[in-house]
Amino acid sequence: MTEIGTDLVDVDRFRRVLQRRPGLAGRLFTEDERSYAATANDPTERLAVRFAAKEAVMKALGCGIGAVRMVDIEVVRGDDGNPSLLLHGSAASLAAERGLVSFKLSMTHTDTVAHAMVVAE
Amino acid sequence: MTEIGTDLVDVDRFRRVLQRRPGLAGRLFTEDERSYAATANDPTERLAVRFAAKEAVMKALGCGIGAVRMVDIEVVRGDDGNPSLLLHGSAASLAAERGLVSFKLSMTHTDTVAHAMVVAE
Amino acid sequence: MTEIGTDLVDVDRFRRVLQRRPGLAGRLFTEDERSYAATANDPTERLAVRFAAKEAVMKALGCGIGAVRMVDIEVVRGDDGNPSLLLHGSAASLAAERGLVSFKLSMTHTDTVAHAMVVAE
Numbered sequence: 410m411t412e413i414g415t416d417l418v419d420v421d422r423f424r425r426v427l428q429r430r431p432g433l434a435g436r437l438f439t440e441d442e443r444s445y446a447a448t449a450n451d452p453t454e455r456l457a458v459r460f461a462a463k464e465a466v467m468k469a470l471g472c473g474i475g476a477v478r479m480v481d482i483e484v485v486r487g488d489d490g491n492p493s494l495l496l497h498g499s500a501a502s503l504a505a506e507r508g509l510v511s512f513k514l515s516m517t518h519t520d521t522v523a524h525a526m527v528v529a530e
Numbered sequence: 531m532t533e534i535g536t537d538l539v540d541v542d543r544f545r546r547v548l549q550r551r552p553g554l555a556g557r558l559f560t561e562d563e564r565s566y567a568a569t570a571n572d573p574t575e576r577l578a579v580r581f582a583a584k585e586a587v588m589k590a591l592g593c594g595i596g597a598v599r600m601v602d603i604e605v606v607r608g609d610d611g612n613p614s615l616l617l618h619g620s621a622a623s624l625a626a627e628r629g630l631v632s633f634k635l636s637m638t639h640t641d642t643v644a645h646a647m648v649v650a651e
Numbered sequence: 652m653t654e655i656g657t658d659l660v661d662v663d664r665f666r667r668v669l670q671r672r673p674g675l676a677g678r679l680f681t682e683d684e685r686s687y688a689a690t691a692n693d694p695t696e697r698l699a700v701r702f703a704a705k706e707a708v709m710k711a712l713g714c715g716i717g718a719v720r721m722v723d724i725e726v727v728r729g730d731d732g733n734p735s736l737l738l739h740g741s742a743a744s745l746a747a748e749r750g751l752v753s754f755k756l757s758m759t760h761t762d763t764v765a766h767a768m769v770v771a772e
Contacts, residue, residue: 419640519661526657540761
C-alpha cells in the first residue's frame with residue numbers, strides 16, 4: 410500500500426503567522442528543527458518547508474489537524490545532508506496502525522512558496 | 531508499475547478563464563464537485579485544485595487533453611474528509627488498459643497557486 | 652525501494668541567472684533539450700521545468716550539487732509527447748549503485764513557477 414501527501418506553504422504568510430503567535434514555533438517544531446533553521450539567513454524558509462513536510466505526512470496518514478502533535482513528525486538531516494522523517498509518539502502510533510513503515514520525503518522552496526511531498530509505504 | 535502526475539494551476543488565471551467562459555465549469559467538473567466548491571468562501575480555489583487533480587491523473591494515464599472527458603475524473607471526499615479519485619467512462623477504460631488499479635491523490639493550494647499530485651499503480 | 656524528489660524553480664529568477672551567465676545553459680542542458688526549448692514562445696519556461704527535473708532526480712539519487720553532471724540527466728519526449736528521463740554517464744552509474752532502475756517524471760509550470768517530481772524504484 411502506498412499513501413501520498415503534498416503541501417504548499419506561502420512563505421510570507423507563514424512568516425506573519427509566526428510573528429503574530431510567538432509561542433507557535435515551539436509547538437510546531439522540535440528543538441533540533443528550530444536550531445537548524447536558526448543557522449540560515451532566513452530561518453522562516455526552513456521552517457515553512459518543514460511545516461509543509463509535517464502537513465504532507467498528515468495527509469499520507471489520512472488524518473486531520475489535531476490528530477497528531479506536530480512535534481511528533483520531525484524532519485532530520487543525515488550526514489549526507491539529505492532530509493528524512495522521524496515519527497514519534499502519536500504519529501508513530503498512527504503510522505503503525507495504518508501499516509506504513511517507510512516514509513520518503515522531498516522538500517523544495519522558492520523565495521515565496523515552500524513545498525514538500527511524502528510517499529509512505 | 532507506477533505512474534505519476536503533478537500539476538500546478540495559477541488560481542487567478544483559472545478564475546479569469548472560468549469567468550470568460552461561463553459554460554466551462556459544467557464541462558470540467560461534476561455536479562458534486564461544483565456543489566462542494568460552492569460551499570467555500572472562494573469556490574475558485576477548490577475548483578482550481580480539482581482541475582490540477584484532473585490534469586495530474588491525465589499525466590499519470592499518459593494521455594493528452596481531449597483523450598478523456600474531464601468529468602470522468604472525479605474528486606470525491608470520504609467521511610473522514612480525505613479526497614480521493616473516482617474514474618468513470620473514458621478515464622476508467624484508459625486506466626484499465628494501462629493496468630492501473632489504484633490512484634492516490636493529494637492536493638494543496640496557497641492563495642495564488644493550486645497543486646495536485648497523483649501516484650497510480 | 653522507492654526514492655522521491657521534488658523541486659520548484661522561480662522562472663524569472665532562473666531567467667536572470669541564464670542571462671547573467673551565457674555559458675550556463677550549455678552546461679545544464681543537452682543539445683536536444685535546448686533545441687526543444689527554443690521552439691517555444693518562452694524557452695525559459697521549458698528550461699526551468701527541465702532544471703527542476705534534474706534537481707528532482709538528484710534528490711531521488713540522494714546526491715548533492717556536483718556529484719553528477721547536469722547533462723547526464725536528460726529529459727526526452729516520446730512519440731506520444733510524454734516526457735521521460737534518460738540517465739547517462741555519472742547519473743546512470745549512481746542510479747545503478749543505488750539499485751534504482753525505473754525513474755518516473757512529471758513536470759508542470761505556471762508563468763512564475765516551474766515544478767518537477769520524480770519517483771525512482
